[in-house]
Amino acid sequence: MSAQHVLEFEGVVKRYTDADEVVRAVDGVTLAVGAGEVCALYGPSGSGKTTLLLLAAALLTPDQGVVRFAGADLARLQASQLVAYQRRDVGFVYQSAHLMRGVPAVENAAMKLLADGVSLREARARSCEWLERVGLAQRLEYPPERLSGGERQRVAIARALVNEPRLILADEPTGNLDTRRGIDILRMLAGLARERAAAVLLVTHDPQAVAVADRVHGLRDGRLVRGHEAAQIRPSAVSTARTHETG
Numbered sequence: 001m002s003a004q005h006v007l008e009f010e011g012v013v014k015r016y017t018d019a020d021e022v023v024r025a026v027d028g029v030t031l032a033v034g035a036g037e038v039c040a041l042y043g044p045s046g047s048g049k050t051t052l053l054l055l056a057a058a059l060l061t062p063d064q065g066v067v068r069f070a071g072a073d074l075a076r077l078q079a080s081q082l083v084a085y086q087r088r089d090v091g092f093v094y095q096s097a098h099l100m101r102g103v104p105a106v107e108n109a110a111m112k113l114l115a116d117g118v119s120l121r122e123a124r125a126r127s128c129e130w131l132e133r134v135g136l137a138q139r140l141e142y143p144p145e146r147l148s149g150g151e152r153q154r155v156a157i158a159r160a161l162v163n164e165p166r167l168i169l170a171d172e173p174t175g176n177l178d179t180r181r182g183i184d185i186l187r188m189l190a191g192l193a194r195e196r197a198a199a200v201l202l203v204t205h206d207p208q209a210v211a212v213a214d215r216v217h218g219l220r221d222g223r224l225v226r227g228h229e230a231a232q233i234r235p236s237a238v239s240t241a242r243t244h245e246t247g
Contacts, residue, residue, distance in 0.1 A: 005034050007056055012030070015063050026051050036194050037214045041218070042217070048222035057086060057092050058077070092171075099155055102143050109159040126162055131158045135184070170204075173189070186206070
């Protein structure tokens with residue numbers, strides 16, 4: 001795989017044990033995402049999409065195969081290197097917001113910066129900029145309890161991007177957003193990829209994602225699928241999407 005790739009999966013397998021059955025949540029996936037590229041994954045629930053993101057974030061380790069960031073095998077990083085990777089290089093948008101109750105939006109968005117030793121003043125200033133970008137300039141001091149579900153999701157997106165990561169992992173980033181906000185967020189992610197040479201891997205059911213993605217893949221039973229089979233598991237609105245089946 002090219003040195004230009006930010007994220008690489010090579011023959012990756014991840015198994016879970018469910019009662020007496022061993023399930024391959026990810027089954028032999030080989031995929032690369034380059035700098036400035038948006039790669040979207042569509043697939044039914046249970047197809048392994050979230051597991052793939054957790055492997056990319058080094059929150060899980062593969063049972064077989066290799067996951068690399070900028071050429072480095074994540075499984076071989078020391079604990080301090082993993083912490084630095086997760087705080088500085090990765091922006092993870094989770095399916096649920098996971099915000100701290102009673103804490104203002106601006107400080108929720110600043111959590112990674114604060115954990116990395118950035119001063120409160122600087123962390124708040126940087127998170128303010130991102131909250132403004134996601135349309136929450138009037139909600140900076142609101143705790144999660146005073147925000148709608150969509151607003152909480154936008155705080156979580158700001159939190160994921162505040163460290164200006166080289167790798168953005170997004171798990172249903174538009175799931176709690178209305179159509180207009182959803183496409184705005186997708187366009188912002190794509191713009192960040194191009195502007196900052198970041199790699200974006202997003203898993204979604206949102207047909208709008210194809211409008212910003214450079215590549216679209218299907219995932220079923222832990223395996224990447226292509227061609228006609230891949231088209232069958234995407235939302236109907238993306239059946240005519242451009243798909244480049246490299247990687």
